[in-house]
Amino acid sequence: MTALPDPLLDRLAAVVGARHVLTGSADSAPYLNEPRGLFAGVARAVVRPGSTDEVAAVVRLCGETATPIVPQGGNTGLVGGQIPDRSGRELVLSTARLDRIREVDLDTQTMICEAGVTLKRAQDAAAAVGRLFPLSLAAEGTATIGGNLATNAGGTQVIAYGTARDLVLGLEVVLADGRIWRGLRKLRKDNTGYDLRHLFIGAEGTLGIITAAVLKLFPAPRSIETALVGVASPQAALALLGLVRAHAGAAVTTFEVMARICLDFVLAHIPGSRDPLAGTHSWYVLLEVSSPDPGGLRDVLEHLLAEAHGGSLIEDAVIADSLAARAALWRLRETVPEAQKPEGASIKHDVSVPLTAAPAFIAEASAAVEAVVPGSRVVPFGHLGDGNIHFNVSQPVGADTAAFLARWEEMNAAVHAVVARHKGSISAEHGIGRLKRALLPGVKDAVELDLMHAVKRALDPGGLFNPGKVL
């Protein structure tokens, strides 16, 4: 069977060049499947515009032909927001070629990155001029600034610097009518009308296509102290957080936790990993304090850990005494998801609760999981400083993988019920995408959903952008 010629593709090719309109399955495959294999789609084509003007021209063509557009950055999203449906009607618009760092401006402590710049390149560009771009997350080598902003990415330094939305001064966005909102402002304060930035940030490509952003730079830390702390419980971890904040305030740049089972998995499956503490502890805190001032934090950290130990708040602690030791501590935390894989299938929850509800949430959600699939292994870790727990559940030892995964929705429901009881969020940092779209009406009241629909209709009346995602 030969496919009928598609006149839209010729017109797209005239805009972006024929070699940037991908239709062959080998070329398209990387854009139609996501890393975990949960979502796979079919696209009319994958188009790779090379400039904001080309994005706008593509959007206009799609508007004329009522062709839905799925914007895609580095294709690292975990909720399927960047993957087309299986109709073959949708166009994937990859921002990969919008990969210029247009400017690094030390005067205003900003840089302008196009959407397709990877987070790692943005970080490196900041570091090259002695500055910090603090957004930091596991997929940073592949994830792009555009995707980070569209999903309001979080990561490991939110406690000090906020989520992606807090790091943006201005945006350039292609709108549903094909016009370009040129909002690349560098102002720290600007009260001239509605703040449109925050509408597009976190909207997962449903309201417009972010093509570039003015990002904030920060002084590079010149002193960083990192500790791994063994504690008896999430409660103890929270008490430690209170103590650390009281002493170090804004210098607390990371406060991650993981249960012992996370460390067990890492020690079992990640080559070269070793337990830096002599004893065994139920929970671990990866704690980092940093400052642009070169001195003084080591004393602060030692002092407060001693105080915490004296008060029986913590069981043991080690402070990294070299860059290599620091990297080793970080690897223990960062390789948890990878170390989970050899343990079989896992059902994941990216949830947040008000900070102090985290211990109760973990206890209650663990019981709920056990009730659904007895023997399930709860592998909780994450950003306790933000109330954000990656509540992952590995299958029971020796269980049937398919049978375990068949309980996905049931287990989600059980965990999300606990989240709801604590007034939490079922998507702290990954977004809604397609994975959680059906859950949204259950967690939002009708008024808020109506507001979101009203905004969607106002900005994308034709439903051109990422249909079937979020709303």
Place this chain on the structure above:
Amino acid sequence: MTALPDPLLDRLAAVVGARHVLTGSADSAPYLNEPRGLFAGVARAVVRPGSTDEVAAVVRLCGETATPIVPQGGNTGLVGGQIPDRSGRELVLSTARLDRIREVDLDTQTMICEAGVTLKRAQDAAAAVGRLFPLSLAAEGTATIGGNLATNAGGTQVIAYGTARDLVLGLEVVLADGRIWRGLRKLRKDNTGYDLRHLFIGAEGTLGIITAAVLKLFPAPRSIETALVGVASPQAALALLGLVRAHAGAAVTTFEVMARICLDFVLAHIPGSRDPLAGTHSWYVLLEVSSPDPGGLRDVLEHLLAEAHGGSLIEDAVIADSLAARAALWRLRETVPEAQKPEGASIKHDVSVPLTAAPAFIAEASAAVEAVVPGSRVVPFGHLGDGNIHFNVSQPVGADTAAFLARWEEMNAAVHAVVARHKGSISAEHGIGRLKRALLPGVKDAVELDLMHAVKRALDPGGLFNPGKVL
């Protein structure tokens, strides 16, 4: 002449109680005129609901009768956003009776304030539990949380804590259809759909009426060091800012500047003020560093001021050595607007530019002002750390006040042209209101204005909320 009976007023009285529907001119006057006397309006009535439900009922009544609503907090706004027009058709909805602090939650470091709580009361409630609510501005004794959020207020600690929008986790808002969006969430991270908070914050009451908010609390500083520094120029002040940030990072909580003429006015007109520095300097920086840790900042500050002096970056400096001395330094900065009054009329500009453009802006705008009214005295001060200058212009000595004020728009235009050249904002923190509404089309491109109108139509299709303001 006797006014005809107004059936709406009876229905409003049935909702809020007759004594909270004000129509007499003596009762209404405080709500119809603003402190500077620039705007005075006429209202069908001033209504003072006592709860969110009452606000919603009032909005529904106004919807049914197509009665426009002007929301009002503490009536301290500087752009006329809170004052009705002169038609007598509009209802002023005062949030003054929504004055409960519903909760102070140390566990989650939040508090829930209703819209009519004054900023000072919110600050005090935080201080009473050893925490900081960092929003701080001259009108804080009268200004309310609702107004602060509706205008995205700024003030003197933005450099460390952000503007009002950065201090909010959740909102409760009465919508144009009279429904209530109950969005009082306490989550630090929540990526479940569009961020609606930031639409209502800064919208100046044109999209909904904020009735309550979840506000972030911070550790109370236990060490605060305050310095007044004499420098030769705005450039030198900026260089000092760079040095201070490099040493103290997030501990820099205030970085205000004022030109010598500001200090001259204060010394001349504010009883009890005295110049704490021996010599005379062209510019002054009021610098504060603070930390929740009780020790160490004095050394940091002395060290960096010594380094700055050694490098000829600064001319002289004094560090406050008591609470009284600190208060005296702050008074020099805070009384500038008051000290301007005896010097005659002034034409004001609340502008921001990218940080490093501030010196050029001040020089060029000063020349522009001199060209419009020779002999005008430029009295610039403000939040240099945010690029926000209050570019006030006092009339020439001995000039005719009315003749000077007649040049208001012409002088605005001249200053705003310089702002535009530096890609700045004509309203850094006061908003648009009625004062700058006519200027908005000149500073926003058509695409952005269209987006704002689309959002307005989506959320307030009947144009019920604050017509004639912002858009």
